[in-house]
Amino acid sequence: DDKLLSEPLGHPDFFNVQELFSLKDLFDARVHLGHKKGCRHRFMEPYIFGCRLDQDIIDLDQTMQHLQLALNFTAHIAYRKGIILFVSRKRQFCHLVESTARDCGEYAHTRYWQGGLLTNAHIQFGSGVRLPDLLIFLSSLNNVFEPHVAIRDAAKMNIPTVGVVDTNCNPCLITYPIPGNDDTPSAMELYCKLFRMTIIRAKDKRRQTEVFNELR
Amino acid sequence: LRLIYTTTAVQRKNVGASGPEKYTEAFIKKQIEEFNLGKRHLANMMGEDPETFTQEDIDKAIAYLFPSGLFDKQARPMMKHPTEIFPEQRKIQWGEDGRPLHFLFYTGKQAYYSLMHETYEKLLNVQKYQDELTAQDLPPKKEKKNLAGSRWLTKIELEEMLLEKLSDDDYSRFVQLLQKLMTLPCGDIEEKYIQKFSKAVPVQLQKVVTEPLKYDEQGVAFSTGEGTRKTARATAVVYDNGTGKITVNGIDILHYFPVLQDREQLLFPFQFLGRVGKHDMVCTVSGGGRSAQAGAIRLASAKALRSFVTEKEVEFMRQAGLLTLDPRVKERKKPGQEGARRKFTWKKR
Secondary structure (H helix, E strand, O other): OHHHHHHHHHOOOOOOHHHHOOHHHHHHOOOOEEEEHHHOOHHHHHHEEEEEOOEEEEOHHHHHHHHHHHHHHHHHHHHOOOOEEEEEOOHHHHHHHHHHHHHHOOEEEOOOOOOOOOOOHHHHOOOOOOOOOEEEEEEOEOOOOOEOHHHHHHHHOOOOEEEEEOOOOOOOOOOEEEEOOOOOHHHHHHHHHHHHHHHHHHHHHHHHHHHHHHHO | OOOOOOOHHHHOOOOOOOOOOOOOHHHHHHHHHHHHHHHHHHHHHHOOOOOOOOHHHHHHHHHHHOOOOOOOHHHOOOOOOHHHHOOOOOOOOEOOOOOEOOOOHHHOOHHHHHHHHHHHHHHHHHHHHHHHHHHOOOOOOOOOOOOOOEEEOOHHHHHHHHOOOOOHHHHHHHHHHHHHHHHOOOHHHHHHHHHOOEEEOOOOOOOOOOOOOEEOOOOOEEEEEEEEEOOEEEEEEEEOOOOOOEEEOOEEHHHHOOOHHHHHHHHHHHHHHOOOOOOEEEEEEEOOOHHHHHHHHHHHHHHHHHHHOOHHHHHHHHHHOOOOOOOOOOOOOOOOEOOOOOEOOOOOO
16 A cells, blocks of 8 residues: 555656647647736746747746646646646636546536635535645636635645646746646647546556555 | 643634534434324324325324414424425535545535536537538528516525525526527527426416307397496496496486486496497496495496407507506504594694
């Protein structure tokens, strides 16, 4: 049982998430497109490759690294049977995110975030609730273009966060930021596909190793 | 490091109100067993057969054994099946390992949001179907649905269906989504789904059917009508091919109604239709005063004349107010006042 949990931690890429995406895939899905120069957030400047005709272009090499780290982390969380919560306040992709979560067997929250959901959970839900072990933000801003309350709440409750940060977002409190576009449908579909594949892969691996251990 | 001892009272200081009492499955089961046992005991007490003791018999027996003069039926002693008494509640939300059972559990309103998710999915399906039809250059189906005969579920009914509280905004959003789904041309596919949330409303406008003319022994056409005004009740029989003779309670109107105003009231329907000397009328009237009786007979004769006259003229009569029952009755006297409206004399000192 110990070996089951400690074995994946030895490898840098135990679940081989690197093969799921390539730079060309990211480029075709227009992940590199950011907002205009005026919307740029100060803390996103290290992730920006340049600016063309006032539109910011995100550095896809850095995105590749961050994406690999983030997917690897989600795979480990899913392997250890953690609860993953997909959060996005983009109305356009609400249905897509909820369907992705349902297909993975994980949870989603793409609606109005009630204030005490994480911090006041024992009163809102009941006394024996289990809080999510990972929050994945497919868009880290809410409908008023302010940072989503869940980022701050997750930081308060010591819950790690993975988030797609666009050029107008604040990447500060997110543990594994992924600089990339969060407005285009193709980019969102790519992210959903990647997360879904990693989580399913990690869960299958867990089931397989458990079956192997039982057979011995 | 010192160990600080705290009392249980201090530990539970900031616990908020924990909703309505949760009934466990074991508790409900026990209640059902007790109910069944009690039913058999009650049947034995009343001398009936325990096997065929229905809920109505139980109600009668309880009303006999525990007579109560309370006005509110809900406050009287009652013995019903536990499923009717204890409200339906949602069972536990998460499994043994702590993982919630529903994928939208962390939103707080899982039933409502999953409903919205499903409905939006149906909407997307319909749009996709529409796109496919336009791609094949087929015209979209245009079938008119019956909008008047159905209504959407009310907020309370929806709450009962979802077992969850809703806010007014949530409910209005859901209804808007359903209406959007319905107004799309290819909404027929999802009709079964929409029907779950609509209820048939019985058409309220009852068309007043005009009765056909009846013929008596000599072949003269006649028809009856009833009318009321204040406390007077009147029935009128209007005969065709008449001279304009009107009899009330066996007495001619000239003797029964000495005042001109009352006779004018009686003749108004005939004058309006232009049939003053063409009909005979025999009426019976009781109750009320002289003006009330006149008004009652007027209404009765107008109702009777409907059968002799075309639909257009009936509509004219209705618009003239001849066919409307006058709802004015004597207002009751209130305590602390001299009459219905008159107050006692106000004295400054």
